[in-house]
Amino acid sequence: MPFEWDQAYVFYGLAAVSAILFAEAIYLLLFKATSYRSRINRRLSLLTDSPDRVNILVQLRKERGLNREGGLRLPFESLNRLILQSGLTMGLSRLGVIVALAAVVAFAAAVVIRGSIAEALGWALFTGVLAPYIGLRMLRGRRQKRFGLQFPDAIDIIVRSLRAGHPVPIAVSMVSREMPDPIGTEFGLVADEVTYGADLETAMRNLYFRVGQDDLPLFVTAVAIQGTTGGNLGEILQNLSTVIRQRFKMRRKVKALAAEGRMSAIMLSSLPIGVFFMIHLVSPDFYGSVWQFDLTKMILAAAGAWMLIGNFAMYRMVNFRI
Numbered sequence: 001m002p003f004e005w006d007q008a009y010v011f012y013g014l015a016a017v018s019a020i021l022f023a024e025a026i027y028l029l030l031f032k033a034t035s036y037r038s039r040i041n042r043r044l045s046l047l048t049d050s051p052d053r054v055n056i057l058v059q060l061r062k063e064r065g066l067n068r069e070g071g072l073r074l075p076f077e078s079l080n081r082l083i084l085q086s087g088l089t090m091g092l093s094r095l096g097v098i099v100a101l102a103a104v105v106a107f108a109a110a111v112v113i114r115g116s117i118a119e120a121l122g123w124a125l126f127t128g129v130l131a132p133y134i135g136l137r138m139l140r141g142r143r144q145k146r147f148g149l150q151f152p153d154a155i156d157i158i159v160r161s162l163r164a165g166h167p168v169p170i171a172v173s174m175v176s177r178e179m180p181d182p183i184g185t186e187f188g189l190v191a192d193e194v195t196y197g198a199d200l201e202t203a204m205r206n207l208y209f210r211v212g213q214d215d216l217p218l219f220v221t222a223v224a225i226q227g228t229t230g231g232n233l234g235e236i237l238q239n240l241s242t243v244i245r246q247r248f249k250m251r252r253k254v255k256a257l258a259a260e261g262r263m264s265a266i267m268l269s270s271l272p273i274g275v276f277f278m279i280h281l282v283s284p285d286f287y288g289s290v291w292q293f294d295l296t297k298m299i300l301a302a303a304g305a306w307m308l309i310g311n312f313a314m315y316r317m318v319n320f321r322i
Contacts, residue, residue, distance in 0.1 A: 041184030042089065043176065057192040060185065063089040070193070070206060085212045086139040087182055103128030143182055144213045149248070150183040151215055155241040162234040168223065169194045186211060200227055215244050258318035265314040269307060 046056045058068050065083045067073050073092060074080040088095060106127035110120035154175045161171035169191060176188030186207055193203040204220040218240055226233040279286050290296045 041181040043185040043188040065092050082136050086136045087143040147213045152241045152244050159234045261318045
């Protein structure tokens with residue numbers, strides 16, 4: 001018997017599809033611009049709720065650990081710059097409260113579990129000082145890497161805008177409208193600073209101060225020289241974008257060539273530790289007869305130090321700046 005379509009079900013299906021397409025058309029018509037602005041970067045998201053660019057500029061500065069004028073708030077410049085370049089948006093006061101609470105919790109947990117005040121102070125010091133420092137450095141490195149990956153595309157947007165006849169501040173503001181974070185908000189801060197009184201060179205140097213990425217000084221210098229002596233800034237930036245892309249290509253090639261050495265370092269480092277835990281799991285008493293001697297601890301400490309030296313040597317062999 002040949003397959004027959006039920007006209008009622010076909011009608012219901014087409015009606016459902018039509019309703020879905022109609023709802024999607026209404027959504028795209030009414031909410032596309034707002035949704036795009038809220039997703040593209042944090043500055044545009046804040047501007048969606050409040051169009052006052054001055055208050056948004058001050059808010060973004062305070063979130064990053066700066067005062068209203070863009071200066072550092074903490075007396076320790078290196079720490080303030082680390083927090084600034086890490087991209088945290090919670091503010092210095094909230095960050096301090098979180099770190100202090102974590103240190104107190106670590107101290108209390110160590111006292112309850114280990115029963116030693118000295119060991120608890122060590123854990124509190126690690127949780128309140130060393131761990132946040134390591135975390136901030138990791139966040140800064142990750143943010144700078146993301147900024148560097150976005151930077152050539154941002155330069156291309158500026159070049160196309162300059163070739164269309166726009167001045168440099170307008171070209172910079174286009175980057176803030178079209179690029180996601182971190183580069184979108186950072187260039188948006190540059191555009192706002194220029195709008196409210198700062199000269200372009202100062203705003204660019206503030207950008208480098210906030211980000212600290214290695215390729216930014218070339219861009220800042222090119223813009224500063226063009227502002228004082230003139231020249232074809234579009235061609236200069238186009239060449240700079242090409243150079244940055246070639247550097248990325250070379251870094252990836254070196255990373256691929258060094259993958260074997262990196263994997264060898266990981267395997268050689270993890271193998272003794274893995275064998276130690278496997279033996280301890282299979283035969284818990286294997287190390288019991290010699291564990292109480294000081295010579296055993298000295299030999300293990302020396303072996304660990306020698307392993308760290310070897311890991312550092314292999315790290316230096318497969319990681320270098322280009």
